[in-house]
Amino acid sequence: MSEEDVKIVGFCCNWCCYGGADTAGTARMQYPPNVRILRVMCSGRINPSMVLKAFKEGADGVFVGGCHMGDCHYDAGNYKWNRRAKLVEELLPEFGIERERFRFEWISASEGEKFQETMKEFADTIKSIGPLKRSTPQISTQAKFTAKI
Amino acid sequence: MEPQFLLAKAKDEELAKKGECGGAVSALFKYLLDQQLVDGVLTLTRGEDVYDGIPTLVENSEEIVETCGSLHCAPTMFGDLISKHLNDIRLAVSVKPCDAMAIKELEKRHQINPDAIYKIGLNCGGTVMPITARKMIEMFYDVDPAEVVAEEIDKGKFIIELADGTHKSVEIDELEEKGFGRRNNCQRCELKIPRNADLACGNWGAEPGWTFIEVVTEKGKTLVENARKNGYIDVKTPSEKAIAIREKIENVMIKLARKFQDKYLEEDYPAPENWDEYWNRCIKCYACRDVCPICFCKECDLEKDFYTDEDEIAPDPLTFQGVRLSHMCFSCVNCGQCEDVCPMEIPLARIFHRMQKKYRDDTGFIAGVSEELPPLYSPEKE
Numbered sequence: 285m286s287e288e289d290v291k292i293v294g295f296c297c298n299w300c301c302y303g304g305a306d307t308a309g310t311a312r313m314q315y316p317p318n319v320r321i322l323r324v325m326c327s328g329r330i331n332p333s334m335v336l337k338a339f340k341e342g343a344d345g346v347f348v349g350g351c352h353m354g355d356c357h358y359d360a361g362n363y364k365w366n367r368r369a370k371l372v373e374e375l376l377p378e379f380g381i382e383r384e385r386f387r388f389e390w391i392s393a394s395e396g397e398k399f400q401e402t403m404k405e406f407a408d409t410i411k412s413i414g415p416l417k418r419s420t421p422q423i424s425t426q427a428k429f430t431a432k433i
Numbered sequence: 434m435e436p437q438f439l440l441a442k443a444k445d446e447e448l449a450k451k452g453e454c455g456g457a458v459s460a461l462f463k464y465l466l467d468q469q470l471v472d473g474v475l476t477l478t479r480g481e482d483v484y485d486g487i488p489t490l491v492e493n494s495e496e497i498v499e500t501c502g503s504l505h506c507a508p509t510m511f512g513d514l515i516s517k518h519l520n521d522i523r524l525a526v527s528v529k530p531c532d533a534m535a536i537k538e539l540e541k542r543h544q545i546n547p548d549a550i551y552k553i554g555l556n557c558g559g560t561v562m563p564i565t566a567r568k569m570i571e572m573f574y575d576v577d578p579a580e581v582v583a584e585e586i587d588k589g590k591f592i593i594e595l596a597d598g599t600h601k602s603v604e605i606d607e608l609e610e611k612g613f614g615r616r617n618n619c620q621r622c623e624l625k626i627p628r629n630a631d632l633a634c635g636n637w638g639a640e641p642g643w644t645f646i647e648v649v650t651e652k653g654k655t656l657v658e659n660a661r662k663n664g665y666i667d668v669k670t671p672s673e674k675a676i677a678i679r680e681k682i683e684n685v686m687i688k689l690a691r692k693f694q695d696k697y698l699e700e701d702y703p704a705p706e707n708w709d710e711y712w713n714r715c716i717k718c719y720a721c722r723d724v725c726p727i728c729f730c731k732e733c734d735l736e737k738d739f740y741t742d743e744d745e746i747a748p749d750p751l752t753f754q755g756v757r758l759s760h761m762c763f764s765c766v767n768c769g770q771c772e773d774v775c776p777m778e779i780p781l782a783r784i785f786h787r788m789q790k791k792y793r794d795d796t797g798f799i800a801g802v803s804e805e806l807p808p809l810y811s812p813e814k815e
C-alpha cells in the first residue's frame with residue numbers, strides 16, 4: 285500500500301460536523317478521498333471501543349468530529365466524548381499506535397472550510413507517518429474476510 | 434471525621450492468644466455476631482497449610498476463633514465474592530486495602546450496599562503467591578515448604594516457623610531482588626493503611642499483644658465503643674511515639690512502592706513489541722475478566738460478535754484487552770487478580786495499573802479511594 289492510499293475513518297455527528305462536511309461538499313471544497321465518513325447522531329455516541337475497532341479493521345487514522353462546546357444537540361454529549369477521547373489518547377500508544385493517528389475536533393455545520401482544512405491536515409499527517417503496521421493479529425483482515433464467505 | 438488512634442485487645446483469652454496481634458479484629462466480629470448486628474462474617478481460614486487461605490462465611494460466633502491470624506500467602510479478593518454471592522445479608526468482612534478498594538468501587542456502582550456492611554480493614558505490606566512462597570522457602574530457607582507451620586512478616590523480613598519451634602527469616606528486599614517475595618502489584622501498592630474501610634487495624638505502632646486501630650468512620654467508632662462497653666475488647670491510648678513510628682513506617686512503605694511503580698511501570702515497562710508477544714500468547718480463556726472485581730457487567734462486550742472473531746486464536750489485543758481497558762482501566766484497583774490467574778503469565782495488572790495512574794494524574798481520580806465515580810461517568814457539562 286502506498287502512502288497515498290492510507291485509510292481514515294471519520295465519525296461525524298449528525299448535527300454539526302456532518303453538516304460541516306456537507307457544507308464543504310456543496311461548496312465544492314476538495315478534501316482528501318482517504319476519509320470515509322460515518323455519520324453518528326452525536327459525538328457522545330462514540331465510545332473508545334469503536335475507535336479501537338476501526339484500527340483493528342485496518343484504519344490508518346481515526347477522526348471524530350462533534351459540535352462546539354455548548355452546541356451539542358443532546359446537551360452534554362460532546363463533553364462526555366471529550367472525556368473519553370482523552371482516554372483514547374492514552375490508550376493507543378499502549379498498543380503501539382501513535383497518538384497522531386487519532387484526532388478529534390469541534391466543527392459546526394457552517395464551518396465547511398474548517399472541515400476541509402482539518403481533513404487535509406489530518407490526511408497529510410497520516411500520509412507522513414504512513415500506513416499502520418501491526419504485528420498482531422496474525423491472521424490478516426483479508427484472510428479473515430475470505431474465510432467468512 | 435478526625436482520625437482516632439487506639440490500641441485494642443480481645444477480652445476473650447483464646448482470641449487474644451490466637452489473634453495475630455491483640456485478636457481485636459476477631460473480638461469485634463464476635464461482638465457483631467453475638468449482638469446480631471450482622472448475619473455473617475466473611476474472613477479467611479487456613480486450609481491444609483499456610484499457603485492455603487479459604488474465604489469463609491462464619492455465622493456462628495463460636496467459630497470465629499478458627500479464623501484468627503493473618504495469612505500472607507493468600508492473595509484473595511473479597512469484593513466480587515460479596516457483590517455476587519453475599520449481597521442479601523448484613524455482613525462484616527476483614528479487608529486488605531485492595532479488598533476495601535474493590536468494595537468501594539462496587540458500592541459506587543450499586544453492586545454492594547454500603548449500609549449493610551462493616552469493613553474491618555487490615556494494614557497490608559503485601560501478599561505472596563502460594564507458589565512463589567513454596568519455591569522461595571525451598572531455595573532461600575532450605576526448608577521443605579510442607580514443614581512450615583506458621584509464617585509472618587515483620588520488620589522487613591519474611592519469617593517462617595517450623596514444627597520444633599525454630600524460626601528462619603530472610604530479608605524481603607533480598608527475596609525481591611531475586612524475583613521472589615511479594616506479588617509485583619503489592620510491591621507497587623501505595624495504600625498500606627486502609628482508610629477507605631471503617632477501621633484500619635495493624636501491628637505498626639502496636640505493643641506486643643495489642644492491635645493498633647485507626648478509627649476511620651463514625652460507624653467504626655460506634656462499633657469499637659460498643660464492643661468495649663459490652664466487654665469484648667480492652668482499649669487504651671497509644672503513646673505519641675507509637676503513632677509517630679507507625680506514620681514513619683507507612684511513609685517509608687509508600688516511598689518504596691513509588692520506587693517500584695517507577696521500575697515496573699516506567700523503567701522496565703514492556704515495549705509495544707513485547708506486549709505483542711504477550712498478547713500472542715492469550716488463549717482467550719476470559720479468566721482475567723471473570724476474576725476482576727471491577728468487571729461486573731452481566732453482558733460483556735468482549736463476547737459481542739463485532740469484537741470477536743472465532744477464527745482468531747489469540748484475540749486481537751485492540752478489541753480484547755483494549756476494550757476491557759477502555760471500560761475499566763481508570764477504575765483498576767491494582768489488586769493483581771487478573772495477573773495471578775492468567776494461565777499464560779501475561780503481566781496484565783501492569784498495563785491496567787499504569788493506565789489508572791495516568792488517569793489519576795490527569796483527573797485526580799483515585800480508584801478505590803475517591804468518594805465519587807470516575808469523572809468519565811459524569812453527565813455534567815465540564
Ligand SMILES: Cc1cc2nc3c(=O)[nH]c(=O)nc-3n(C[C@H](O)[C@H](O)[C@H](O)COP(=O)(O)OP(=O)(O)OC[C@H]3O[C@@H](n4cnc5c(N)ncnc54)[C@H](O)[C@@H]3O)c2cc1C
Nearest residue numbers: 452453454455456457458459476477502504558635636637
Ligand atoms: C496479608 C497481610 C499483611 C499485613 N501486613 C501488615 C503490615 O505490613 N503492617 C501492619 O501494621 N499490619 C499488617 N497486617 C495486619 C495484621 O497482621 C493483623 O491482621 C492486624 O493487626 C489485626 O490483628 P488482630 O490480632 O486484631 O487480628 P485477628 O483477630 O487475628 O483477625 C485477623 C482477621 O483477618 C483475617 N485475614 C487473615 N488473612 C487475611 C487475608 N490475607 N485477607 C483478608 N483477611 C485476612 C482473618 O480471617 C481474621 O478474621 C497484615 C495483614 C495481612 C492479612
Ligand code: SF4
Nearest residue numbers: 725765766768769771
Ligand atoms: S484489572 Fe486486574 S488489577 Fe485491575 S482491578 Fe481488575 S483484576 Fe484487579
Ligand code: SF4
Nearest residue numbers: 728730733734757760
Ligand atoms: S470488559 Fe467491559 S463489558 Fe466486559 S465485564 Fe469488563 S467492563 Fe464489563
Ligand code: SF4
Nearest residue numbers: 715716718719721775
Ligand atoms: S487470563 Fe490471560 S490467557 Fe486468559 S483471556 Fe486473560 S489474558 Fe488471555
Ligand code: FES
Nearest residue numbers: 297326350351361
Ligand atoms: S450532537 Fe454534535 S456532539 Fe452531540
